[in-house]
Amino acid sequence: MTYNYFEHSLEDIHAALQSGELTATQLTKDTLENIKQTDGELEAFVRLHEDAALEAARVADEEGNFDNILAGIPMAMKDNISTEGLETTGASKILSGFEPVYDATATKKLKAAGAVIVGKANMDEFAMGGSTETSAYKKTKNAWDLSRVPGGSSGGSAAAVAAGQVPYALGSDTGGSIRQPAAFNGLAGMKPTYGRVSRFGLFAMASSLDQIGPLTRTVKDNALVLNAISGFDERDSTSANLLVPDFTEKMGQSIKGMKVAVPKEYFEEGISDEVKLQVNAAIAELKAMGAEVSEVSLPHTQYGVAAYYVLMSSEASSNLQRYDGIRYGFRAPDAKSLEEVYKKTRSEGFGPEVKRRIMLGTFSLSAGAYDAFFRKAAQIRTLIIEDFNKVFEDYDLIVAPTTPTQAYKIGSEIDDPKAMYMGDVLTIPVNLAGLPAMSVNAGFNAGLPIGLQIIGKAFDEQTIYQLAYAFEQKNHFAENVPAIGKDF
Template sequence: MSTDYLKTDITSLHDDLVNKKTTAAQLAADTLAAIDSKDKKTNAFITVAPEVAEKQAAAADEKGIGAADTLAGIPIALKDNIITNGVKTTAASKILNNFIPVYDATVATRLQQAGAVLVGKTNLDEFAMGSSTENSHYGNTHNAWALDRVPGGSSGGSAAAVAAGEVVAALGSDTGGSIRQPAAFNGIFGIKPTYGRVSRWGLIAFGSSLDQIGVLTRRVKDSAIVLQQIAGHDDNDDTSLPDPVPDYLAALDGNIKGMRIAIPEEYLGEGVAQGVRDVIEKAVDTLKKLGATVDTVSLPHTKYAVPTYYLIASSEASSNLQRFDGIRYGYRAEDVKNLEDVYVRSRSEGFGDEVKRRIMLGTFSLSAGFYDAYFNKAAKVRHLIQDDFTNVFADYDLIVGPTTPTPAFKIGEKVDDPVTMYMNDILTIPANLAGIPAASVPAGLVDGLPVGLQLMAKPLGEATIFKTADAFERTTEFYKQVPTAMKGDN
């Protein structure tokens, strides 16, 4: 009988591997079959890597899987902006459509060291710039709950793959909500760790002071297991934190009695759909019943988060994307007349509209005469937003609220209105500006579409998030629900 990722988790799979009820090779075969079957609906993958998966699975079986080898033989997908040696890595862009890296990102190396099996690379908004996975050179990804809806972005492929049961876990990256927003839209758990908790070495950069690699899974414990393996200091990343990684699994005791939780009044204000507000208020009641105390607080500079973010992120993107010039690697325009023509035409033909828009905004913000008026001012406001969080965390363990203002919107609904699309990230962006850990846990449904409860903690407070999300998950058991579009597929 084939493995059904909608009904199992990493711990159960690990037990079956240790007790020889299955093998890594069989799990890899089951996963590849699930991707082959379900990805026709979701388009969650850009590249499937059967030869790599089979080789790594065979190596795991040959070595033997012990009780302590929690991730050995477990199939995992990586977002296609994470470098993988010998496996095409495109960042969902035409400009990298033929790029095959010669090294692994640190997170890929650490997963391999744990014996995990890479099955493929997932779809995303080009260079992680977007909130809907509609900006991919490889086509739209579809939401596992409603195929006419977006899966969120930019880690929409990773989220849809997990929600649809194509894989049990996937890595994503989060620059302004790109793990949490698709996790919310797809009814799964997704966590963005503290900035610097996970190495960015080998992550194709968008906004270097904001990007962070994280995990998407159906179960909270599964994310804790994966994060335990990929977190920790890396000499290759100067922004990597030296702090030791705690035992995240030890936090999963189901007990949040005495937890002090804050709800920002700005997170339930204008623009948040009434149905979402109702689900979140019910979720807060659940946290209270579990023994937490909940108060309303204010994060007064939240209203400046979106413009601050887009000035900083676009400026950093403008700098980071200079390297894609048609000279060293990637797409190069044909029939060019001179060197300048190579640059201009390769970038014009290789980059999509959203990437061009952000490069132009960032270049303008950094230009002479405008730096102080825009980028420098945004950097100052960023500190005010950080101070807001610091003030609240002086008295509270956790901040909660909705992950997104609405459930998943329809494909094409906002693609021609970039400002409205940008505002969709208003509730997730502040955590990236502050560098704090944040996650989305499924809280319920509105009109058959999932709604996420966002949990934010002080720096290096991932264990607090895992503890609370696990207690909430045990009570709600949302993970038992099968996405509407996937019913009958297993």
């Protein structure tokens, strides 16, 4: 490719487009060609939207208006974010061939900024999974080691950025689905505060937990993308009607005197020695940079996974009722009655993990189980929120590992749901509390990245970016390139 995304930031690409050194059309053609050459191994994309991408690039060149930082620059969209007239399936057979008649608000904002959507990134089916192995279409690989998972559910988005196929991508995060693949791929991945980015047009899994956010190679690129997609949306009843700040504003400011909490529960049994070692080294570095670091307790963390899977599955079982073969998507061809249409379509259209969660959620909401499971889970959620509130009375940020382990081998955990679910033990509490959190590259062990999670107060993404940027500038981990990228 003529323009190497490993060597240039969004600001670099923007400057080249403004000066005429690059055209959006040539950049898009090169990007698509590069994806075709590398995606046979990586399998980051479910499908490319070549004609639409080239048309968007042509319009950008014709108008010549590259004032917006994202104008004319290719990107990847997770396959559960609506794009008008372009097939969007949630990586599920049940939505094969489905073309939305409207854009998600995040899509609409990116199009207004002049972004070029080159295709849909692979994901776990309906975002249910932590390894991108539950997709109905393909299994995405980790760019650093093709024998390992890229994480999930936004694994395709993360792999595409890590491999240099695109400079940024959007993902969604319900229990860690941006931060976990960011950690596994050595990226910056932001899960914004609940309500910061509109959920309109995002295929709902768990409506009280879902949030759209960016995956990028660098912290500043991440903030620039979040600038573009944030804001109030009257079509989303949970959207926060707050002024959107410039998320890059505090970057470059010292972190000296910043009060940082380290929860002891995030370093207990189940966290690998490699992860502990690298994250503790990162925390030591933050201390050396002037941050005031202290250990704290978030005592109800241990109940987070259990509460999450009851609440999430309950909401998912309700949200997925709409996929019935009647109005759109796949319909079982041999059904002979209305009841058979429902049964056969859902049996054949949904994969095993989706069915498991629908059944768990339906049981949790049933008359005999509601008080014992759903109500208790909701009470635990309140206790977790109170834990965070108490810590944030005295601290600016919380730092911890993003994941218990590094990326694991493809196929090694997919048949063990409990092991898969516990992979989100460190990310889930943030979603239950609705807080912003980011994973940044804390370094490497045996050639694989390890993530540092930075958790902030509600709607204080700026301070997260301030710390993340200072840490990134000190270490330059983003300059490392995975093996698949060295051939470009």
